[in-house]
Amino acid sequence: MDSEIRILSATGVLGSGFREETLKRAMALGPAFIGADSGSTDPGPYYLGSGENLFSDSACKRDLRLILLAARAAKIPAIIGSAYTGGADAQLERLAGIAREIAREEKLSFKLATIRSEQDKGYLKKKLREGKITPLANAPCFDEGVIDRSVHIVGMCGIEPYIEALQNGADVILAGRSSDTSIFAALPVMKGFNPATVWHMAKILECGAACVVLRKYPDCMFATVTNDYFIVEPPNPDYRCDPVSVASHNLYENSTPYELVEPSGILDTRHAQYEAVSDRAVRVSGSTFRPAQRYTIKLEGVELAGYQSIIVGAVRDPIILRQLDSWLDGLVKASKDRIRAVFGGDIESRYRLDVRVFGKNAAMGPLEPETGIGHEVGLLFQMTAPTQELATSLMKSVGHMAVHYPVPEWSGLITSIAYPYSPPEIARGASYRFNMNHVVEPASPLEMFRIGYENV
Amino acid sequence: MAKLWQVAKLIRSKNSGPFELTFDVIFKDRATYEKVRDAKVINAQWFARIYRLTPEVVSVIEYDAANAIKVTIPRPVISGDVDDTDVFGGQQYGPLVDLEVPEG
Numbered sequence: 001m002d003s004e005i006r007i008l009s010a011t012g013v014l015g016s017g018f019r020e021e022t023l024k025r026a027m028a029l030g031p032a033f034i035g036a037d038s039g040s041t042d043p044g045p046y047y048l049g050s051g052e053n054l055f056s057d058s059a060c061k062r063d064l065r066l067i068l069l070a071a072r073a074a075k076i077p078a079i080i081g082s083a084y085t086g087g088a089d090a091q092l093e094r095l096a097g098i099a100r101e102i103a104r105e106e107k108l109s110f111k112l113a114t115i116r117s118e119q120d121k122g123y124l125k126k127k128l129r130e131g132k133i134t135p136l137a138n139a140p141c142f143d144e145g146v147i148d149r150s151v152h153i154v155g156m157c158g159i160e161p162y163i164e165a166l167q168n169g170a171d172v173i174l175a176g177r178s179s180d181t182s183i184f185a186a187l188p189v190m191k192g193f194n195p196a197t198v199w200h201m202a203k204i205l206e207c208g209a210a211c212v213v214l215r216k217y218p219d220c221m222f223a224t225v226t227n228d229y230f231i232v233e234p235p236n237p238d239y240r241c242d243p244v245s246v247a248s249h250n251l252y253e254n255s256t257p258y259e260l261v262e263p264s265g266i267l268d269t270r271h272a273q274y275e276a277v278s279d280r281a282v283r284v285s286g287s288t289f290r291p292a293q294r295y296t297i298k299l300e301g302v303e304l305a306g307y308q309s310i311i312v313g314a315v316r317d318p319i320i321l322r323q324l325d326s327w328l329d330g331l332v333k334a335s336k337d338r339i340r341a342v343f344g345g346d347i348e349s350r351y352r353l354d355v356r357v358f359g360k361n362a363a364m365g366p367l368e369p370e371t372g373i374g375h376e377v378g379l380l381f382q383m384t385a386p387t388q389e390l391a392t393s394l395m396k397s398v399g400h401m402a403v404h405y406p407v408p409e410w411s412g413l414i415t416s417i418a419y420p421y422s423p424p425e426i427a428r429g430a431s432y433r434f435n436m437n438h439v440v441e442p443a444s445p446l447e448m449f450r451i452g453y454e455n456v
Numbered sequence: 457m458a459k460l461w462q463v464a465k466l467i468r469s470k471n472s473g474p475f476e477l478t479f480d481v482i483f484k485d486r487a488t489y490e491k492v493r494d495a496k497v498i499n500a501q502w503f504a505r506i507y508r509l510t511p512e513v514v515s516v517i518e519y520d521a522a523n524a525i526k527v528t529i530p531r532p533v534i535s536g537d538v539d540d541t542d543v544f545g546g547q548q549y550g551p552l553v554d555l556e557v558p559e560g
Contacts, residue, residue: 041474044536044543138475138530244482247521251480255472255528257519274521305538356541363547365539367507367532384538433537434474 001192006031007184007201008235009221012208014038014063014080015055016218019236026220026235027070032191034071035183036063037206038095039082041300041434042253048086049151049302049432057098060084064095065102068172072108079162079173079183086300087177088152089118095174103456110172113165116450117176119153119299123448124440132441136298137255139437146301146435153301153436158263160445162186168453176449177300179262180206194227196289199267201230203260204249204284211249212239229285231277240280247274263298263445265291296439297448303435307388308428309395311381313402313417319409320416321373328355328379331405335398342397351394356380379417388427395425460498460555463488469549472528474535477545479503479527479552489523492557498525506551507532 008031011018015038039047043054053060064080071078084091096114103109124147127133135142147153154177163186165173175183181202188198201223204211209219212234222235232241250257250269260267272287320327332353339347358378361368381398385391403417403424442448461467465484472478481498483489492498500514507514507529515528533540542548 041535042471042544045474046536136475140475140534244522247519248480248482248524251478251482251519251522251524251526253470253472253478255476255478255515256517257522257524257526258517269521272521352538354538363541364550365532365541367548369506369551382538431536431538434534437473437475 004224004226005188005191005193007188007205007223007225008034009184009205009208010034010036010067011063011218011220012037012206012210013040013054015053015059017059017063018208018219020066022220022236023066023070026222027074029222029235031076031222033077033079033187034067035079035205036067037082037180037183038080039085039087039177043085045302045432045434047084048088048154048300049304050430051086051088051090053084053091053094057094060095061098061102064098065106068099068102068108069106071172072110077166077171077173077187079186081175081178081180081183083174083176086152087117087154087175089116089176092116092174092176099172099174100456108456110456111170112454112456113168113170113173114452115157115161115165115173115175115178116452117154117157117178117448119155119448121147121150121153124153124299127440133299133438136437136439140435142436142438146303149303150301150435151304151432153299155440155448156263156298156300157449158182158297158445159186159189160264161449161451163190164446165451166190170453172456181260181262188225193225195265196267196287197225197227197230197285199260199262199289200269200272200284200287201225201232203267204232204246207249207252209234209236209239210252211246212241213245215239229283231281231283233278233281241282243274243276243282246282246284247272263292263295265289294441295445296441299436299438299440300434301436302432305431305433306384306386307391308431309383309388309391309425310428311395311399311402311419311424311426312421313379313381313419313424314376315379315417316376317416318375320407321377323407324357324360324373324377327405327407328357331402334405335401338397338401339394343394351383351385351390353394353398354382354384356382384431388429392425392427399424457556458559459553460557461553463492463557463559467549467552469545469547471531471535471545475531477529477531477548479549480524481552482522482524486523493518493525495558497555497557498527502555503527503529
C-alpha cells in the first residue's frame with residue numbers, strides 16, 4: 001500500500017466553475033483522481049421534481065470538459081456525484097450525454113460507469129412493510145401514499161457503488177444522488193487508507209475551495225492523505241487555509257460540526273486537531289470513524305405541490321401603508337369573492353392565494369419580530385392551483401381586483417399598486433415539495449443502485 | 457455590552473438539509489468566543505422564543521476548534537414548500553445580529 005494518496009476536488013459544484021490555471025497547478029501535484037459534486041438539495045425541491053439543473057448545460061460542459069481532459073491525460077479516474085442537482089435517472093443521463101459529447105469533440109475514449117440511484121416504488125413499499133424505512137430528524141409522515149405521490153425518489157449512495165465501478169475498471173464515474181463525501185472517500189478507502197482520515201478529508205474537500213480563509217470565487221482544492229493525517233492546501237496561490245478556516249468548514253450545512261453521518265458509519269471529529277504546517281496549509285488528524293450498526297441509505301423524494309402564478313407590485317401611498325394589513329385582508333377577501341363568482345363555490349378547495357409583503361416580513365414570515373415598515377412595500381401575490389392554466393386564470397381576477405382596491409380616505413377609483421410588468425401575472429410553473437427525510441436499510445450497499453458500463 | 461455582530465466575524469444561517477435550519481456564529485478571537493460561550497447568552501431559550509419553538513428541539517453546540525457556536529432547529533417550513541420564505545435558509549439570522557453579548 002502507498003504511504004500517501006493525493007486528491008483533487010475540482011470545484012464545490014459542477015457548473016459553478018474553477019480556474020483552468022488552478023486545475024493545471026493541481027494536476028502537477030499528482031492526484032490519484034479528480035472528484036466533483038454536481039448536486040444538492042440546498043436550492044430546493046424544484047430540481048429533483050422537474051429534472052432541471054441548477055446550472056446551464058454550457059456551464060457544466062465547460063467544467064466537465066476540463067476535468068475529463070485533465071483526467072484522461074494523467075490516466076486517472078474522474079468521479080462526479082449527484083448528477084445535475086437532483087441525481088434522478090434522467091438527470092444522470094443528461095450529464096452522461098454531455099460526457100459523450102465531450103468525448104466526441106475532444107477525441108477521448110474511456111470506460112464510463114453510471115450509477116443510477118432512482119428508486120423503485122414497489123421496492124420502497126416492500127421495505128416500508130418490512131419496517132426497514134425509518135425517519136430522521138424532523139421528518140414528515142411517511143406512508144405508501146407518499147411513495148405513490150412522489151414524482152422522483154432517489155437514494156443517496158455511499159462509497160460502495162463507486163468502489164464497485166473502480167474495481168471494474170471505470171475511468172469516468174457519473175453517479176446519480178450520492179453523499180457528497182463518498183465521491184472523495186471511495187477511492188482512498190478502496191486503497192486501504194484509514195477511513196477516519198479519509199472521511200474527514202472528504203468532508204473538507206467536497207465543497208471545493210469553501211474551506212479557505214476568504215473564498216472570492218469557486219475553485220479547486222487539494223489534499224494529501226496518509227493513514228494518520230491529511231494536509232489540505234489550496235492549489236490556487238491566491239488562497240490560503242488556516243486551522244480555523246478548515247475547522248469551520250465542519251459547520252457548513254451540517255447540524256453538528258462533530259458528526260458526519262454516512263451510510264456505513266459516523267465520522268466523529270470531537271478529537272480532531274487542526275495545525276498550520278505553513279501559512280496556507282493545514283494538517284488535520286485525530287478524528288475517528290464508527291462503523292454503523294446497520295447500513296442505511298438516505299431517501300430524497302419530491303411531490304408536486306401545484307402550479308403557480310405570481311404578481312409582483314409595489315405600494316407607495318402613505319394612506320394605504322398606514323392600514324396595510326387591513327387593506328390586504330380586504331383585498332384578499334374581495335379577490336376570493338370574485339373568484340367564487342366566476343368559478344363557482346367548488347373552486348375554494350382547489351387553490352390557495354398567499355401574499356408576501358417585502359419590506360415587512362418577506363424573509364422571516366410570521367417569525368419576523370420587527371413590526372415597522374418603510375416608505376414603500378413590495379407585494380408578491382402567489383396563486384397555487386392544480387394546473388398552470390387554472391393558476392393563471394385565477395390570478396388574472398386577483399390582479400385586477402388588487403390594483404383598484406380602495407381605501408376609505410380616497411373617493412373615486414384609485415390605482416393602488418405599481419405593477420412593473422405587463423401582464424402583471426407571471427406563470428411560475430410547477431412547484432414541488434420535499435416529502436421524506438428517511439433512511440432505508442438495504443440488504444447490501446449495492447442493492448439500491450444500478451451500475452452501467454459503456455466504452456465511450 | 458456589545459452587539460453580537462461587533463464580536464463575530466461571521467453570523468449566518470443555512471439549511472442543514474430541507475428539514476433543519478442551522479445557525480453559525482464564528483467569533484473574531486478566542487477570548488471573545490470564550491466570554492460569550494461562558495455567558496450562555498446564545499442559548500436554547502432565546503432561540504425558542506424568537507423562532508417560536510420549545511427549547512427541547514433547539515440544539516446548541518460549542519465548537520472550540522473554530523471559536524464558534526452552532527445552533528440547529530427544525531426548519532419552520534420545509535425548504536421550498538408553498539409557505540417557505542427562504543429556500544436556502546440564508547436570511548433567518550437577522551434577530552441574532554443585534555443580540556447583546558459581553559464585551560471581549
